[in-house]
Amino acid sequence: MTEELFREDATLLTCEATVVAVDEAGIVLDRSVFYPLGGGQAGDAGTLTTAGGAVLAIVDTRKHKERAGDIAHVPAPGADLSAFAPGTVVTMQVDAARRRAHMRFHTATHLLCALVPHPVDGCSITAGYARLDFHMNEPLDKDALTAGIASLVAEAHAVRHRWISEEELDVNPGLVRSMSVQPPRGLGRIRVLEIEGVDLQPCGGTHVANTADVGEVVVTKIEKKSAMTRRVVLGFAEPAAG
Numbered sequence: 001m002t003e004e005l006f007r008e009d010a011t012l013l014t015c016e017a018t019v020v021a022v023d024e025a026g027i028v029l030d031r032s033v034f035y036p037l038g039g040g041q042a043g044d045a046g047t048l049t050t051a052g053g054a055v056l057a058i059v060d061t062r063k064h065k066e067r068a069g070d071i072a073h074v075p076a077p078g079a080d081l082s083a084f085a086p087g088t089v090v091t092m093q094v095d096a097a098r099r100r101a102h103m104r105f106h107t108a109t110h111l112l113c114a115l116v117p118h119p120v121d122g123c124s125i126t127a128g129y130a131r132l133d134f135h136m137n138e139p140l141d142k143d144a145l146t147a148g149i150a151s152l153v154a155e156a157h158a159v160r161h162r163w164i165s166e167e168e169l170d171v172n173p174g175l176v177r178s179m180s181v182q183p184p185r186g187l188g189r190i191r192v193l194e195i196e197g198v199d200l201q202p203c204g205g206t207h208v209a210n211t212a213d214v215g216e217v218v219v220t221k222i223e224k225k226s227a228m229t230r231r232v233v234l235g236f237a238e239p240a241a242g
């Protein structure tokens, strides 16, 4: 089972780890700072470097389908894996710009949840945009939502996670905002994300430490996906980095 260092500290972008297995899914390590695709948030990219200087580009990170609890670090197709056999110690480095974008957008989706009091039935967070589907038929105003997000960013609310028991969640079912994704059960504890005074819900993703760090995020589009679905798309106000 891969030790998930990113669950406790989203600012940790590098660590040493040991290769446990190499298979079609990718490289499995004993611990990782790479976030695997989940909860709508895209997987991390980055590099693995051996003591001998061999560098492997990782293009995506996924939960391993056959090895429960393990994380697969997906190399570029055709990459030379000969220096990364099981037992090899590597230095992991997350692509910081891409992760930073995920953290800013992910935190912004929580702010959007606080502004739109309807259940969420879809979510996708990438480095280029984030989108959230709300189960509702009322119209939404793009400029009002952008202004609402900007206020919550300017108010600089602290963002932190904590762990609660499954029993605590059972007595507070209102905590679960998402209709499509239920928090993972059977592990004995559930990670909840709190934006002080703004939002509280189960979430395993990576977030910035304060809403001020979300920066300038704007609503770029609102779409009526179906009679009961309104899709809100977020983008960064600043031009995309390099």
Ligand SMILES: [Zn+2]
Residues within 6 Å of the ligand: 106, 107, 110, 193, 203, 204, 205, 206, 207
């Ligand atoms: Zn989250």
